[in-house]
Amino acid sequence: MELRQRYEEDLYLVRGALGWTALLGVLAALALLPYLAPGYFLYTASLIAAHIVIAVGLNLLVGYTGQISLGHAGFVAIGAYTAGILAARLGVPWPAAILGAGAVAAGFGFLVGVPALRLTGPYLTIATLGFGIAVNQVLTNWERLSGGRAGLFLPKLAVAGVRLPDSQIYYLFAGLAAVLLWGAFNLVRSHIGRAFVAVRDSDIAAEVMGVNLTIYKTLAFAVSAFYGGIGGAMLAYLLGYLEPQLFTLFESIYYFSMIVVGGLGTIPGSILGAALLTILPQQLAGLKQYLPLVYGATIVAVMALEPLGVYGRWLKIKLWFKTWPF
Amino acid sequence: MALLAQYVVGGLAVGSLYALVALGIVLLYRTSRVLNFAHGDLATFGTFLAFAMLTAARWPFSVSATLSLLLTAVLGAAFFFFIIRPAKESSLLGKIVITLGLALVLQGATTALWGTDTKIFPFPLSETKVYRLSGIVISQLSVGSFAVGLVLMAGLYGLVQHTRLGLAMRAVSQDTVAAQVLGIPVKRIFALTWGLASALGAASGILLAPVTLLDPYMMLDPFLKGFAAAVLGGIDSMPGAAVGGLVLGVVESVFAGYISVRFKTTLSFLIIIAVLVIRPEGLLGQEYKRRV
Numbered sequence: 001m002e003l004r005q006r007y008e009e010d011l012y013l014v015r016g017a018l019g020w021t022a023l024l025g026v027l028a029a030l031a032l033l034p035y036l037a038p039g040y041f042l043y044t045a046s047l048i049a050a051h052i053v054i055a056v057g058l059n060l061l062v063g064y065t066g067q068i069s070l071g072h073a074g075f076v077a078i079g080a081y082t083a084g085i086l087a088a089r090l091g092v093p094w095p096a097a098i099l100g101a102g103a104v105a106a107g108f109g110f111l112v113g114v115p116a117l118r119l120t121g122p123y124l125t126i127a128t129l130g131f132g133i134a135v136n137q138v139l140t141n142w143e144r145l146s147g148g149r150a151g152l153f154l155p156k157l158a159v160a161g162v163r164l165p166d167s168q169i170y171y172l173f174a175g176l177a178a179v180l181l182w183g184a185f186n187l188v189r190s191h192i193g194r195a196f197v198a199v200r201d202s203d204i205a206a207e208v209m210g211v212n213l214t215i216y217k218t219l220a221f222a223v224s225a226f227y228g229g230i231g232g233a234m235l236a237y238l239l240g241y242l243e244p245q246l247f248t249l250f251e252s253i254y255y256f257s258m259i260v261v262g263g264l265g266t267i268p269g270s271i272l273g274a275a276l277l278t279i280l281p282q283q284l285a286g287l288k289q290y291l292p293l294v295y296g297a298t299i300v301a302v303m304a305l306e307p308l309g310v311y312g313r314w315l316k317i318k319l320w321f322k323t324w325p326f
Numbered sequence: 327m328a329l330l331a332q333y334v335v336g337g338l339a340v341g342s343l344y345a346l347v348a349l350g351i352v353l354l355y356r357t358s359r360v361l362n363f364a365h366g367d368l369a370t371f372g373t374f375l376a377f378a379m380l381t382a383a384r385w386p387f388s389v390s391a392t393l394s395l396l397l398t399a400v401l402g403a404a405f406f407f408f409i410i411r412p413a414k415e416s417s418l419l420g421k422i423v424i425t426l427g428l429a430l431v432l433q434g435a436t437t438a439l440w441g442t443d444t445k446i447f448p449f450p451l452s453e454t455k456v457y458r459l460s461g462i463v464i465s466q467l468s469v470g471s472f473a474v475g476l477v478l479m480a481g482l483y484g485l486v487q488h489t490r491l492g493l494a495m496r497a498v499s500q501d502t503v504a505a506q507v508l509g510i511p512v513k514r515i516f517a518l519t520w521g522l523a524s525a526l527g528a529a530s531g532i533l534l535a536p537v538t539l540l541d542p543y544m545m546l547d548p549f550l551k552g553f554a555a556a557v558l559g560g561i562d563s564m565p566g567a568a569v570g571g572l573v574l575g576v577v578e579s580v581f582a583g584y585i586s587v588r589f590k591t592t593l594s595f596l597i598i599i600a601v602l603v604i605r606p607e608g609l610l611g612q613e614y615k616r617r618v
Contacts, residue, residue, distance in 0.1 A: 068419055070426075115603045121418050122361040126557055127602050130595035133550065137592040249546070253426055260423050289442070293434025299427030303420055304413040 013185055030174055034167035042170045043238070044282060049173040050234035051274040055258040056184050056267055057227020062256070063265035064188060065220035066200030067116055068125045071132025072228055072255045077139060077247035079105040079229025080236040084152045085145070087237075094157055094237065098176075101233035102226045109225020113218035120203075132252045139244040151243040154236055173234055180227060184267055187223070196220055200265075250292075257299050263309030272310050328461040333583040334576055339468035341575020342475030343530055347545075347552025348559065348567035349482060350526035356562040357499045357519040359418075360410065363425040365527050366549025367432035370542060372398030372528025373447070373535050374440050380448050387450050391532055395525045402524025403517040410520075411513070436542040447535035471533040478529060479568050482522075486564060495519060499562075547591065551578075554594045558601050560611020569610060 004010050014023050034042060058072050079101040086092040086100050112131055116124055139146040146152060157164045157172070164172070187193050195216045198206035207213050236242055254277065262273020281291055306313050347365070354362050362368075376394035379385045385393075405428060413424055451470040456463050486492035497505040498515050506512045530552075531545055538544045551574060559570025574594060582590045601608060 062419070066419075068422065115599060118606060119602055122355070122422070122561065123557070123602055123606055125361065125422060126553060127599050129550075130554070130598045134592050134595045134599075137589065137595075141588040141592075253430065256423070256426070264419075289437055290434060292430040293438060296427045296430025296432075296434055300409060300424055300431065303424045303427065304409060307420060 011189055013189070034170060039166060042166045044278065046166075046170050046173045046234075046238055048275050048278045049170075049177040050231050050238060051255075051258065051278050052177050052271050053180050053227050053234065054231035054255055055262065055270040055274040056181060057224045057231065058255050059259045059262075059264065059267065059270040060184060060187070060196070060227070061220050061224035063259060063263075063269075064193065064200060065196040065217070067217065067220060068121070069128040069221075069224070070125055070249075070252050070256065071112075071128035071130070071135070072224075073247040073249070073251035074128075074132035074135035075105045075109060075225040075228035076232035076235065076251070076255070077135050077244070078108050078225075079232025080242055080247070081139060081146055081152070081232075082229065083233035083236045084154050084242045087154050088152060098230060098233040098237075101236075102230040105229025105232065106222045106226035109221040109223070109228075110218050112225070113221030116221060117214060117217055129249070129252070132247075132249060136244055136248055139247070146244060147242070149243055149245070151241045153241045154239075156240070157237050169238070173238070176230070176234065180230065181267065181271070184227075188267065192216070192219070197265075254295070257295055259309075260299055261302050261309055263311035264307075266309075266311045269309050269311035276310070329583070330580070332462050333579045335462055335464055336468070337576035337579030338572060339464070339472050339575070340579065341555075341572040342472045342479075343534055343548065343571075344551045344555045344575050345568045345571025346475050346478060346526060346530035346533070347548055348555035348571045349479060349564060350523040350530070351552055351556045352559075352561060352564055352567040353482070353486075353526065354519055354523040355556075356564075357495050358406075358516050360421050360425065362523065363422065364405070364428035364432060365523070365552075366545035367429045367436070368398060368402060368524045369527030369531035369549070370545040371401070371432050371436050372524070373531035373540065373544070374436055374542075376528070376532055377445065377447055377535070377540055378440070387448075394532070395528050398528035399521035399525040403521040406517045406520040407513075411516075433542055440542070442542055445540040447532075447540045449536035451536070453536060467536055474529070474533060478526065482526070483564060491515075491518070550591075551594055554598045556608075557598045558608060560608025563608065563610045566608055566610035570608065573609075 014020055033045060037045070054072070054076055057075075058069065061067050061069055082104040083094075083097045083101040086097040087094060092100065112128065115127060119127055140148065142148075143150075157169055188196070195206065195211045198209065198211050199213065199216055199220075203213055206216075232247075235246075239246070258273035258277045259270050260273070261276060262271065263269025277295075280294070281288075284291060284294060287294075302309055308315070347369070350369075351362060351365055354360055354365075372394050375397055376390045379390035379393060380387065383390075409428065410421065410424060413420065449467070451467045453465050453467040455466040457466070457469065484492075486495060494505070494510045494515050495518075497508070497510055498512055502512055505515075527545075530548065534548055535544065538548070552571065555570035555574045556567050557570070558574055559566025559568070574597070577597070578590050578594060581593050
């Protein structure tokens, strides 16, 4: 076991030669992916990047701050439709559309966070669930805004009028996800992240210790919604069209399962969960009707047997080897 | 004026069904502090069981309905014994996630067993046969489901307030450990509550099926409305759930009649959010206090 002597050592994101080798190895593998993997997998990889962004945002809210959200598809939908309307109707270039999506979603996150100040546990769950459904209903019925069920078509991602090939879209999305992940890692090791965790463990104790609940709860919602909005914009560009049925209660539960399966309150867990639950349905494409059954059974099994998720199991395995033979 | 009365009567008929769904949710929540997201899917599963007995086995309606209520109750109790109780993660979030998982499993099972196509549920009361009461039209089905709803609500109230079993349920909901010390079989009470709540859900499903038609997602909307009704009335108050359901039904029906049909589901969620922000304990709930 290594002995940490200074506070800074505890803060390092990447530790030692092994850590750097692993990180560089992963980055190299991601960079080489377009040359090695078949073409259709690039689409899956871009989809995973978008799902990772959404899952990390949700985990910051649920896993770190302890505020249950069952309406995350609402934030994702707001992001996706903001990007869609900005790009398709107003002709805004994509970098601005993606950022705008994050900003508008963050605004809505702040608004949802305000009632969340007074609500805990089951009440908050119901309120966020209601928010998600209300967003879906408004998008379905306000056709002049969203295009309704007929859908909203987005222009393709392009630089200087030239359409980006799949591999470049993949690099763009992987890069975007990497930057947001780096931001999330830094957020949770800062005083803000510690305040989030304190609110989760006991909000009264946190308040007594000087954590301003109003600021940190709404901030957690806003940050989470920002990630959701960016992820939604990525989904929108990836799919090329939007319709309200892409963002239902089922999607909220789907995003929720990602962080539960991966591991609540860990960022690597969100990455694992998002990747697993994106690849799994594609592998089970022939069994599409059994998909809810598989998801449900997986969630129940994880909660019943390993509440820390896949990443928690990995940490236990790592610990076992580190402390072997004890 | 006659139009308004018509909307109110229609709202009361729908509202009694919302109230039934809400009662199942509230009954379970106040006894075991589990917010059961699988309630709607349990109800759907029970309704499909009744459907299978009615059509495949051709049993009479009374036998099928009773048997399906019993089977759903057993299923609910089994969930408690085999999944909720032994689960390692017993925090509030953990339990919510588990019931969400159960909801997906049940929905998947219903889809796998009976398919996603819409089916017609054979029901002894007819929707097209109507009664006229000084200008107000009301169908036989609405009258029937309203009556059954009232009977079930009254029965449940009697059970919880006037029997030893109800007393045990109230004791467990007040303080589980103290109840256990006093010799109340807490696990059996929990299992029984799960069973009772599930059977109530199945009853609401069977009453709704002739109106909404039968498909694996039929309970999603009524379940969410039931949730809204439970929150509106106070999530740990049984009379609150009944009142909340009826109020929600009437408000929704009047809103749909005068303002907009399309936004009526949105309305119920705006109502929930407003209630939660202004008075989180609901219309008839006890004020929510926390000890440090």
